[in-house]
Amino acid sequence: MTSPPGSRGSLCLDAVGLGSNNESGWLAKLQLGFVRSGGRTVLAERRREGPLAVQRPFYPEGDVCHVYLLHPPGGVVGGDRLNVEVSAGEGASALMTTPGATKFYRSAANPSYQTQDLSVADKASLEWFPQESILFPGALTHLRTRVNLAASARFAGWEILCLGRPVVGEIFSEGYLDQRFSLHRDGQPLALERLHICGAKHLSRATQLRGYCVSATMLVTPVAPGLLNVARAAVPAQQDHLIGITLIDELLIARYLGNGTEQAKARLSAVWSALRPAVFGRTAGLPRIWAT
Numbered sequence: 001m002t003s004p005p006g007s008r009g010s011l012c013l014d015a016v017g018l019g020s021n022n023e024s025g026w027l028a029k030l031q032l033g034f035v036r037s038g039g040r041t042v043l044a045e046r047r048r049e050g051p052l053a054v055q056r057p058f059y060p061e062g063d064v065c066h067v068y069l070l071h072p073p074g075g076v077v078g079g080d081r082l083n084v085e086v087s088a089g090e091g092a093s094a095l096m097t098t099p100g101a102t103k104f105y106r107s108a109a110n111p112s113y114q115t116q117d118l119s120v121a122d123k124a125s126l127e128w129f130p131q132e133s134i135l136f137p138g139a140l141t142h143l144r145t146r147v148n149l150a151a152s153a154r155f156a157g158w159e160i161l162c163l164g165r166p167v168v169g170e171i172f173s174e175g176y177l178d179q180r181f182s183l184h185r186d187g188q189p190l191a192l193e194r195l196h197i198c199g200a201k202h203l204s205r206a207t208q209l210r211g212y213c214v215s216a217t218m219l220v221t222p223v224a225p226g227l228l229n230v231a232r233a234a235v236p237a238q239q240d241h242l243i244g245i246t247l248i249d250e251l252l253i254a255r256y257l258g259n260g261t262e263q264a265k266a267r268l269s270a271v272w273s274a275l276r277p278a279v280f281g282r283t284a285g286l287p288r289i290w291a292t
Helices: 009-016 227-233 261-280
Strands: 027-037 041-049 064-071 081-088 093-097 101-106 112-120 125-129 133-135 138-147 152-163 176-185 189-198 212-220 243-250 251-258
Touching: 009 176, 009 243, 027 064, 027 093, 041 064, 041 152, 064 251, 081 125, 112 125, 125 261, 138 152, 138 243, 152 176, 189 212, 189 251, 212 261, 227 243, 227 261, 251 261
Parallel strands: 027 081, 064 093, 081 112, 093 125, 101 133, 112 138, 125 152, 133 152, 138 176
Antiparallel strands: 027 041, 152 212, 176 189, 212 251, 243 251
């Protein structure tokens, strides 16, 4: 999804360029590597720099390695650069989430950057379910996620965005978001997504958020044609939000527009629960951290 620059010219030019050269803020890097060993998946590689970390792995499903990604400062401010690299080796199975929302705060001048590179080898699976990203009014934010899959890799993941804080009546009246998400298999692009929001003007456009403040997208692959109706049946139609589910070859894409992050997670989790037995060979159990 691509939008033209808005009326706040200088900020929107930063959104599509490199932004400020000021290096103030946190520089944080985290590299994680999962491998299959001894009948289960283990976190074999963990390298970090700055305030990014993970809790010890959990095994609520036996062989699947569950990991919670942590950002101890509690929020992202102008000048921060967060870089996460995750690789799942052949035969590995990992699920990653976060303990809570990631908050992007107002910035006076410098943009913040969050970059995520995910690689999944043959016969491996990665389920990537971070909790929502909340953009406070005035945030200048670049989000980049790139997923690289081998021929027989399996992937399910989502990105949930909340622009403003609807619970306190605060809209994303100023600032910008430049979000890009790409999914590749064997080097060939399966999905190339972009969302560009610059202030309140873009929130109401039909080609952008249609007046809603929460946008979420989930991608699952490989999905057999017969599972499309299964996924759609998992989410009953309601009038207070929009949701669409499509299947392009073996890639299922579910999109949500509404005004509640909990509602978005509930709808996408229902789709994931319906598909997981067929795609990943196991029933779905929501991460316990989501209930705390």
